[in-house]
Amino acid sequence: LPAATNFEFDDIGHFGLPHGFILARPKIVEPAGECWPDSQILNELGRRLGYAQYFWNDLRECLDDILRPAGMTYDDFKNIGILKGEWEYKSYEKKGFHTPSGKVEIYSQQLKDWGYEPLPSDRGLAGFSDGDSGVAEDYPLIFTSAKDPFYFHSAYRNIPSLRKASPEPIVLVHPETAHRFNIGDEDWVCIETKQGTIRQRAKLNDQIDPRVIILSYGWWFPERKDLELCGWKESNVNVLTNNDPPYEPAIGSTSLRAVPCRIYKTQGF
Known part of the structure; x- marks a missing residue:
């Protein structure tokens, strides 16, 4: 500790999934001392807790795995710099929304099924009980x-x-x-x-x-x-x-x- 900064490890940059593109963010300098990036810490933690089958041998293998559907490795991606998806406007007209009904759900049946309130409600003010004068x-x-x-x-x-x-x-x-x-x-x-x-x-x-x-x-x-x-x-x-x-x-x-x-x-x- 502390974890390596974003200038000290290879990464994939994305700015929210709806943007439709990702960027290569290769490291600029080596990390100081024995610092690891957060992703490497989490990967090693998972492996050492006995779940190695769900993780990777190293961070580069993880990045290559993420990029495999695009038919490239991280080294390939660094040379390209950016990957853009195809824009599809009003895709909800064909596919619906990512809800059980495929519609915009103001009332959430899924929340109700899980035991929560299906609509927003007033629960009072933080730190105060109802009727606190x-x-x-x-x-x-x-x-x-x-x-x-x-x-x-x-x-x-x-x-x-x-x-x-x-x-x-x-x-x-x-x-x-x-x-x-x-x-x-x-x-x-x-x-x-x-x-x-x-x-x-x-x-x-x-x-x-x-x-x-x-x-x-x-x-x-x-x-x-x-x-x-x-x-x-x-x-x-x-x-x-x-x-x-x-x-x-x-x-x-x-x-x-x-x-x-x-x-x-x-x-x-």
Whole structure:
């Protein structure tokens, strides 16, 4: 550990299956020390747990196996660079959708058969029981989060050109909400939940619901060596959410959005 970076191992690049193409991503440099890519770690783990028949002898064999339906090896693919599938528009008119009925299913019979609710339903607010009278008084707002277009999750905040485009974590606040809590545009504010408190800079936006604030996620500050682990606790949305049960019953996820919160002005850091 740590795992090898994406520049240190051969890989196949894809950007979501609907795009219809894959790219060759050969390694540029050898990994440092004894670092392995994640895929090699998983492959070796499977083999050593006694399931070698389901895995490969090495990562190159895995890549060759993936490309076998295209009639090539990974070495062939590196020379080609890209593989594109044939575009077929409105394929659902011939094949239907990937559901049991072949149709768009607003009501999911499959979910019902598995014992889950077939339609979305309101299960209340994360971390609060039904009828909790303290929600509106203590945490009058709801937060969600949105991806910053300049970064890949928590990565690349050490790149100067990207930090110039998006230098600080931003929380979007409706002007009515800002007035209610005496917050001005570009003020630093605290966002607090039952789990913890972080700081982000407020930006007024009249296109969002006044009851909701929208936070930036994935923030840390690689330049702040004076802070613990480069200030990961200062503005990271994960501080505000709960990783404990109960989880979402169908897929097991934690509550990352629609979390009750409060907001108030503070100082920067």
